[in-house]
Amino acid sequence: MGVEQKPNAGKVANVLRGMADFGQSPWLDFIQRSFTADGSLKKLVDEDGLKGVTSNPAIFEKAMGYGSDYDAQIKELLADEILSPGELYEKLAITDIRATADVMHPVFEATKGLDGYVSLEVSPYLAFETDATADEARRLWREVGCENLMIKIPGTREGVPAFQQVTSEGISVNVTLLFSFAAYVDVLEAYLKGLETRHARGESIDKIASVASFFVSRIDGKIDAEIDRRVKEGDKDAEALKALRGKVAIANAKMAYQHYLEVIKSSRWQKLAAAGAQPQRLLWASTGTKDKAYSDVLYVDELIGKETVNTIPPATFDAFRDHGKLRASLTEDVEAARHVMDEQKRLGLNLDAVTETLVTEGCASFCDAFDKLLGAVAQKQKAMLGNKVLKQSVQLPEALKKDVAEITEDWRRAGKLRKLWARDPSVWTGGEEAKWLKWLDIVEERLAHAVELEAFAHDVRARGFTDVLLLGMGGSSLGPEVIAETFGRHANFPKLHVLDSTDPQQIKAFENAVDLKKTLFIVSSKSGGTLEPNILKAYFFAAAEKALGKAPGAHFVAVTDPGSHMEEVAKKDLFWKIFYGEKQIGGRFSVLSNFGLVPAAASGLDVNAFLRSALHAVKSAAASNPPAQNEAFQLGAILGAAATRHKQDKVTIIASPEIYDLGAWLEQLIAESTGKKGTGLVPIDDETLGGPDVYGKDRVFAYLRLSDKASAAQDKAIKALAEAGHPVITIDLADKMAVAQAFFHWEFATAVAGSVLGIDPFDQPDVEFSKVETKKLTNAFNETGKLPDETAFAKDGAFAFYADASNAKALAGHDVGTILKAFFGRVKAGDYIGLLAYIARDEKTRAWIQDVRLTLRDHLKVATAAEFGPRFLHSTGQAYKGGPDSGVFLQITAEDHADLPVPGEKFTFGVVKAAQARGDFDVLSERGRRALRIHISGSLEAGLKALAEAISKAL
Structure with missing residues (x-):
């Protein structure tokens, strides 16, 4: 996509350059990497007098979603960092913004900071959140680091106070999505207050710029449609209505400009101007013509005036260069414009309601475009990461596929993924769910402290332990058991054993399997009050004391929550170390916390590599990966839809032999999270595969497939089940280390399934x-x-x-x-x-x-x-x-x-x-x-x- 240069470009008669004689700056509503890189943007500056550039999610979606302009940078970024789609998009966008800002900077200098700006929008998802909008504006301002940047903030009721606040902090802002006169009045007032606040603190205000983006053509689109409907139905005011067609948007804009002229004459503004303040110029946006009955340059021709900006889409930019007409149109026929405004009110066209709707639709439209943009980025990212991330494929009956699509769209429209990541309990039952969501960021938190676990691993090896015996139950034992069974014994490290039974024969068998003098005992209990870990600790503490002939505390490590009974016991008995869990993580979600990592480190697993693998799953499930591309979400939606709408609630877990024990961990995660209040998913683990004829219609098959060790027999059996119409979800892991990804992937999916089931997945x-x-x-x-x-x-x-x-x-x-x-x-x-x-x-x-x-x-x-x-x-x-x-x-x-x-x-x-x-x-x-x-x-x-x-x- 580009801006076509017409034969008369650069001539003296170029009307785009001539706009400056009327006090208006032409900006381009378009951004694309290749367009900037190949000199096309600079050509517009040099030949057409282009003065600025605006962007929005729809523009970036077109730029990034197609072609290969961004592939090289994506590969470079992903080689060094593990990113969510949103983080990746932002790095790409900031690169574009900086490059565009470089091209526009000479204009910025020549106009002494009046023009030469490029705009970058805060996330449209934040349009109705004041504090979050202000925070993101600050962050983007710092990240881009260009003086000729404008941060775009929507002119919603929540966006305006955020705009006022960041203006007072010295950030230049493009306030967007303004449709109504009243909204514009509020925005200009907020600008004045922001400057006044900053000036009162003795801080400079001469480096702050702002524009108020007043949207035009969309108003006529709505009003004209209503006029046409009423005329078609034989409205008694048909002639008067037809006379307003194509006129309300321009009249509305002219009234806004009249308010601007009044304000800049005021003593209040003059005081600020004397301190160096720049006026907040009106910027005409949405100036492409939608109705073919009108001139294709209507909203440029009719809105030319001093101290204004027109941000023009590429096709309209070309058209205006070709046949636009210059005149001071903005101040023409002001009384006629007032008459139009009075008439629309008299005839009940209800412009106020129309503009309210347009704000809501505009925000939704930008969110839709942002979803598409992030989805496109996510798809490219997934393709380029290849086998670094787990891959999920599904084969579903049509009815189930349709239900999953409905759930997916509901979550997308309602922003439920973002709500989940924001710890909003309304995603589930509105109860105490928010208290149990620390697992969402535990991987990054533990990565930041991986050096502590690596030091522990070094000390374990240095002390010459031959065995590690973990004593725990449920979430404290099942995750470590997966690690022990999957990775086996590491060279020069002790063997990890996991005991989670009160059966005396089994306890004795474990005691006989280790050398008590060379065993490190890990007592793992979140609350510290669970019966089994406490009595197992008592037994093995006594056994170790007898074998060692002295107090065995140096052979014991505790993993427990802060302030627990087990912490007291560990301190009293002089345990070698105490590792703490997170109170805001339930046991079955704790495998990527110290409850899984401490025994993993003790047994010699590379904890840093394990956590980095898990981080891929965290970023893939991020709020910025839309539901349709978010495979962890899709897994949860499938399980929830199958159970609630098709009575397929038996989640049958099939795993490659080398990772078979994942099923035992999944059993707890799924059953304990969803099985309550008479509903839920029933996990079926380790049930040897049979032919399709031995299964009822109540199954969903989840196949955890180790790609480099896949069983041909399992593959064949799974294929037969899918062909027979059973729902099949295949999750491919490139190697054993990707088990870490499977942990988070299923945790997230289970949380989603809980929402679909309408239960709290975090209680038991x-x-x-x-x-x-x-x-x-x-x-x-x-x-x-x-x-x-x-x-x-x-x-x-x-x-x-x-x-x-x-x-x-x-x-x-x-x-x-x-x-x-x-x-x-x-x-x-x-x-x-x-x-x-x-x-x-x-x-x-x-x-x-x-x-x-x-x-x-x-x-x-x-x-x-x-x-x-x-x-x-x-x-x-x-x-x-x-x-x-x-x-x-x-x-x-x-x-x-x-x-x-x-x-x-x-x-x-x-x-x-x-x-x-x-x-x-x-x-x-x-x-x-x-x-x-x-x-x-x-x-x-x-x-x-x-x-x-x-x-x-x-x-």
């Missing part, structure tokens, strides 16, 4: 209920030396069956076959089965639970969840109790062949596990869930084998 009310029930039972044990008695409703060999009265009645029977047949007979299409095993989690038991779940899935065509307690209580347990009532739960408990004491307590680990199982079951029953508990006596291995056979027969 039903997890707390289970804790309460468990505490009741452990307290009872402390008082009586045993857990309260319970009675099985049936027994069969090694099996005892427990249920509340309602479930027991539905499962009437006395043998395992009859009971299981009745139990699984309650499963309906759209349900899922939860296998909740309170037994040691090891290779054998994991293989057993997988075999059973696949048998159930393939026979009943329903989703299956295979969980180990008490681990899942801090993960999927929330959704099982508070989410949709579609779960059918088989809890499995067993006798412990050995138990372990909890130092300082009467109860043992076996008692705690039993109390947790019973507390969990009690809450499931209280919520009316279809639940059965089977307790195995004797050999666990034999009991599990017999149970698997019984389930298979019952089906």
Whole structure:
């Protein structure tokens, strides 16, 4: 796009140059890098007397969105920095503004600062925010650093006080989107006040310039349309209405100019002028003709006057050069203009309402253009980054695709992404969500302190530890487990183990797997009051003390929130270090905080590289990446739409073998965040892929694919599911380090899905209920030396069956076959089965639970969840109790062949596990869930084998 030079350019008769004789400055409403770089802009200055340049989001969208002008700089910037689309756009725009300002600077000097300006607009998203507009104006003024810059601020009710404030600070401003006489009066008053405030402080006002951009043609567009409508309908005033066609906008502008002339005659202005103040000139904007019935230079010909500016679009610039007519038109027929204004009022054309609408539409139009601009920048950025960022592709049924598009447009129009990043709780329920959003900027915060974690890693290696044993539950353990399982052991660093169980056999297995004398113990607990980390700390502190023969505090590190009980314990027991979490981050969103990074650093992971990878995901999900291009948002919208509009609420997680454990972390994030108030997403992890025929219609498949290690079998199975019409989301990670990106990507998507579901994704009310029930039972044990008695409703060999009265009645029977047949007979299409095993989690038991779940899935065509307690209580347990009532739960408990004491307590680990199982079951029953508990006596291995056979027969 360019400005065509006509044959008579540069001649003495050039009417563009002749505008100066009438006191008007021609500015160009256009900016483009190539146009500046190839000398075309300077040619307009030299030959046509061009005096200034304006830009807006629509102009930049056309300039940046097409062609390759900006590709080289984009590549250069992205090689050095990790940027959001908005940050990238701004760097590109500032480069253009500075280059244009250089071309225009001789004009600035020649006119002593009256002309030679280039304008850069504050974000149109801020049009109705006073403080944010002023802040951005200041920031852009500093960033550009050119004396012939004008910051464009919209003349909204909120924009005017921002303009007044920054004027008083010495910033030159182009006030834009002025349509009404009243709005212009307010703007000129604000200019005077801003100068007066600055002058009263004894500061100079001779370097400040301002223009008031008064929009013209859009007014006629609205008024003429109304005239045409009324004439067509046979209005009694048809002739009078037709006489106003094409005249109201110019009359409105002339009235504004008359007000300007009155003000500059005032003693108030003369005082400021004597101090060196420049007048705020009226700038005629939107001067391209929209109606072909009018002259294509109408809004230039008719608005020529002293101390004014006309910012002209390229086509009109060429047209005026060719056949424009110079005369002092702005002061002609002023009385006729007043008559037009009176007539429009008499005839009910309601110019005031029209101008109000135009301001709103103008702001919306600039926002739309800015969305398109940022979307185009985001697309280019993504293409140039290549495999540095995760890639998401989706295959959705048409109905779901349409619903996602509707949600996307709703979020775009309402600016909900910006509201989310602004911590506005109205994105969700308007409750306490804002208290839990520190995860949005934790990556940049931790990057700024990465040196501390690197120093810790160095010290861990220097101390010769061979093992790191993390003691935690839920958010404190699942993220570190992903890091341990994904990255394995790093050379010259200890091996990371993660223990999140109260099962005595499992605890003993971990104790035997490490050298207690050379183990660093990380006790990880946000609140410091969670039962499991506290009793695990007590046990291993005592074990380490025995092995070392001295107080083992130097072998212990705590990760906890400031002021927690765990902080007190760590100080009392002289822990080597205490790392602090953020109180404003919930456990399941904490993996990119110290709760994930401390164990990662201790095990030798390059934390700086890990966080820089995560930062790519943060910037990709930024508010400046519009919803349609924002893949993290799109993931959340798909999950939310699928659950709320299509009953597809089983999020089935498939992951490449090398990153398989991401699913366990995702289970907690999704279930605990969304499963509440009878709605939510039910994550299904580690369910081996089958053919399309084994699945119902309630699934969304999320495939986490490690690109360089992709499984051909998984790819083939996923393709078959998509072809069968199942919704499939594929997220490609270039390498293992991109797991950091997956963490943030899913956190953001989950927050979005929570909004679509209409819930607070940051609370977990039903997890707390289970804790309460468990505490009741452990307290009872402390008082009586045993857990309260319970009675099985049936027994069969090694099996005892427990249920509340309602479930027991539905499962009437006395043998395992009859009971299981009745139990699984309650499963309906759209349900899922939860296998909740309170037994040691090891290779054998994991293989057993997988075999059973696949048998159930393939026979009943329903989703299956295979969980180990008490681990899942801090993960999927929330959704099982508070989410949709579609779960059918088989809890499995067993006798412990050995138990372990909890130092300082009467109860043992076996008692705690039993109390947790019973507390969990009690809450499931209280919520009316279809639940059965089977307790195995004797050999666990034999009991599990017999149970698997019984389930298979019952089906």
